[in-house]
Amino acid sequence: MKWLRNAVVDIAATLVIVAWVAQNWSWAGWAVWVYTPLMLVLKAAALGLGRLLGRANRGDVPAWFYHGVYAANVALLVYGAQFAGPQSQSNRWILAAMWAAIWVLSEAARQRARASMESS
Structure with a gap:
């Protein structure tokens, strides 16, 4: 369970998303909008x-x-996105797509790292 310390930021990000979706807190929305594109860029950079x-x-x-x-x-x-108002509905779809891309990039980076470790 030592690995939980390394996953604190990911758990916190999920909790902030829960706060935004469940309570519609504006600070949580801002945090998600700042963190998600940053995470997407970092995952793309890590893959490249x-x-x-x-x-x-x-x-x-x-x-x-x-x-x-x-x-x-x-x-x-x-x-x-299903229950948001019309203005924020498209924003949440965009964020969902970004998180799906983060997921795909993470898996691609993990598989690439595994392949390079096996070949060396």
């Missing part, structure tokens, strides 16, 4: 620069955990 950056030590966080967190984030935002 994976060999240059080397293997990041993630404390052996299991892959199933990230699949669960990213799936929850996408599901929460899709759920929130």
Whole structure:
């Protein structure tokens, strides 16, 4: 369970998304809008620069955990988009798509790292 310390930011991001979807708190919406594009850029950079950056030590966080967190984030935002007003509905669909892209990029980076470790 030591890996939970390395997953605190991901858990916090999911809790902020829950707060935004469930309570519609504006601060949570701003936090999600700032964090999500940043995370997307970082995941894309990690995939593109994976060999240059080397293997990041993630404390052996299991892959199933990230699949669960990213799936929850996408599901929460899709759920929130169903019940949001017309103005924020499209915004939540965009965020859900961004989290789906983060999920795909994370898995691609993980598979690339595994393949490079096996070949060396």
